[in-house]
Amino acid sequence: MNWFRKIYSYDYMGHKGRWFTISGIVIGIGLISLFVRGGGNPLHGLNYGLEFKSGTRITATFDRPTTTGSVSEVVSARGYPDAVVQQVNGTGGKGYQISVKTITPAQQTALRTALDKSFGVRDWGASFVGATFGREVISSSYKAIVLALLLILVYVSLRFAWKFAIGAIVAEFHDLLVVIGIYSLTGREVTTGTIAAVLTILGYSLYDTVIVFDRIRENQPRMSRMPYGDMVNHSIWQTLTRSINTTLMTLIPVLCLLFFGGTTLKDFAFALFLGVASGAYSSIFIASPVLTILKEREPQYRKLAARAAEQS
């Protein structure tokens, strides 16, 4: 367990360049994927779910065992060659999700009859989304994200100081970009649940950041003779156990949702998982270094740093 001890004495601030690079690469790949998939427009680089487009989605289970392929065949034989058929798991056996363009209730009934003849429909549910709905969901989500970030900026500035707030916000953008990038890369469907999870992450990913910042705030006057970066290192070491444990405490239920939850819950959990993990990482490798960079520009800390450099 050498590495485990090492993380309690690792010079996090001294190696910030390395971690910035790693984050930069991850985010860079994500951005490239957004551009490539979006055909030049990064906003189109995500696989938006049914809520954002117009269409009908049918969830059905069948009496007789079947495969995605055979369901797809029947559906396209009914005149919907573009339909996407996916398998979803339920405790009552395998279910299938059929996404098609908007169809009328009558067409829906016809499709059901066809599938019933082939596989015996046991269970049938349908969602329908009109075109305006999705646009509104997206625009209100953007507004919500901007407002949430502003509130965070104000609160952290008030409780800590504006330099802390900048650190926190940069970490937030980092987390957002990581999550969006991975969604684009994996082509995972973005649902309203994803958006809710992302917004939750905005608040919750600061948990670890607050833990570290709180300690930095406490140590600042006490270790005033130490270069700022060293003091931040100390603060990270001192709070590392609780950062790890709080992250675990959240990841455990999130992972359970990811593994045992149904389709909707998996959507939430995947985004939450990415966000919580990225949030824990960014509190140490993004938020704290950004704060350190800002603080080390102050004359008193510049002097301390210069003296330390002289002596070593």
Add this chain to the structure above:
Amino acid sequence: MKHKQRNLIILLVVAALLVVSAFYIWPPGKKTHLGLDLQGGLEIVYKAALPNGQAPQADQLDQAIGIIDRRVNGLGVTESQVQRQGSDQISISLPGVKNKEQAIKTVGQTAQLQFFNDGKQRVAGPESSLEAAVTQAKESPLIPVPAADKAEFDKLAKGQTSTKYLTVVAQPGKYGNNTAPLYFIYKLPPAMTGEAIHAARQAYDQFNRPNVQIDFTSKGGKQFGDVTRQLATTGTITGTPQTFAIVLDNQLESDPQVDPKENPDGIQGGKAEITGSFTLSEAKDLALVINTGALPVTLTRIESQDVSATLGKDSLHQALIAGMIGLGLILIYLVVYYRFLGLVADLALIIYGILLWGLFNAIPVTLTLPGIAGMILTIGVAADANVVIFERIKEEVRRGKTVRSAVNSGYARGFRTILDANVLTLLTAVVLFEFATAQPKGFAFTLILGVLVSMFTAVLATRAMLGLLSDFTFFNKAEFMGVKASQIEVAGDEAAGGGRRRRRPAAASPADGAPILSPEPVTTADASTPSSTRSTGASGRSQTRPGKRRSSTARKKKK
């Protein structure tokens, strides 16, 4: 002991809340309101527009929502919800609804509110049956009708609609004090329709009796003035006050009279009051009915979700399993890692679960799948609070504090961190709640409730428990806090130095080799190490820095 009393009171409150929660929870499964994604059902989102295609005003939308809400209530779906969504949308959720076709039809139809001048438009009634009313209309109508219209009455008798006459039914209690339904036939078109009405509300008359006040639109006010003037004039001539009928979707809702003495010139000014022997709820209902008729918008379906009951049950099972496993793992982890403190935290988590569940049922919150996700996430948030506090307590114990004072300062300091972290979570949850549409809204709401309840159980309740326990001597041992005796910094620890390794080097300290400056100003004499390092720092800070550097590089080489 003051502290003891306070702690006891907190625990009593917790116990009382647990009893109340148990009352709300038991029997489980019966009292929890499940959303339609968990019990199956229908959700429809409509876009509302004015008949001319323009976007509706906020009050028109609210009015439409009220009307739809009333119709939906008529379907007998117990947990139906009609909500405004965005600026021009109405979302309707009907969990567990059986007849979906019927539901869609009922919601989308346009109800008709009509006013009839009883003296001039009532052809027949009140009669105890439709047949009797039709017979009366054909043989001895109350007002003269053309003989050719007899065929129209036959249509009514068969339950068909006519363009010239309308069947109206007065349910028990709507016409005088009738105990059985009464039937009427009115001549179309009505004297006025719901369009004439701006708003109606329940109010009180000068004798403080509940009544219904109606505001008409400017055009409607004139119409109403004309109708009532006719009624008043007839009333004065005949000596009997005349009545008019308020009819909603063929149902007689009220049959108020116009007092010719009070209003010899009819009721002018665009306002009217209906007084009578109303009970409060009757007056409210009538006001609602009058508002209801005037559905001011047309509705287009833009989204609908139809979840089958089995699918809902599946989702619920999966969510419960995921939640139980998650909770179980957290309980185990806390005990393994924090030993006795972990037990206290576990107890607090279980209390948290029960209180949150009870609160959900008490409010009541409709539990949806995203809501469950929010709940499961807050289990983590609740555990987080304990982790932060316990790490702080361990830190204090390691510095040589007694358990009791470590508990006190652990809570005092840990709370600040938890507060800041939770406020940030709350802020974004509130934003989410404000902006989001139906599904994420449930998630945000559970998150908000969860964070608030967790502050109570994880901070206040555990503090009270530990506070009480720290009065016992058996409890006053560092081992109980998960801190080994060897980890406690006492005088001479530094001399014993590097040889002692910690099981888990959590806080930076001299024995760790790395940092030399003490992170805490230790005031008491029992911890000589930190105070001695502090003096080092003060007298020769030049030695401090390189010392630290050396040791950390030395460590890296070792590994």
